[in-house]
Amino acid sequence: MISDEYIAGFLDADGSVSLQKERSHLEEWNRKPVVEFYNTDMDILQQIQVKYGGDLRQPKKQKKHHTQPNVLRLTN
Numbered sequence: 001m002i003s004d005e006y007i008a009g010f011l012d013a014d015g016s017v018s019l020q021k022e023r024s025h026l027e028e029w030n031r032k033p034v035v036e037f038y039n040t041d042m043d044i045l046q047q048i049q050v051k052y053g054g055d056l057r058q059p060k061k062q063k064k065h066h067t068q069p070n071v072l073r074l075t076n
Contacts, residue, residue, distance in 0.1 A: 002047045010048070014038050020075070035074040045072040 011017070015038065019031040035054075039045055042056075049056050054074040061068060 002044075002051065007048055007051070010039075010044070011035065011037065032076055037072040039070055040067040042070050045070050048072055 016036050018034050018036075020034045021029055021031055024030050037045055037048060045056055048054075049072055052074055054072050056070065056072050058068055058070055
């Protein structure tokens with residue numbers, strides 16, 4: 001199992017933390033935290049997903065010779 005310390009370092013190197021703005025059902029703006037991890041190694045992202053959940057996706061490559069990118073997105 002991957003340690004919390006490793007994940008913290010991984011986030012520092014290959015991740016981001018932001019606030020996403022969205023409308024509520026009352027037409028008010030709310031903000032929710034979003035944590036994203038970016039890496040080409042799917043195994044590491046899957047281990048983090050097992051521990052914390054989230055949505056794992058593979059965005060399109062920018063160019064054919066690039067390595068396939070992977071993103072793990074955690075919200076709320």
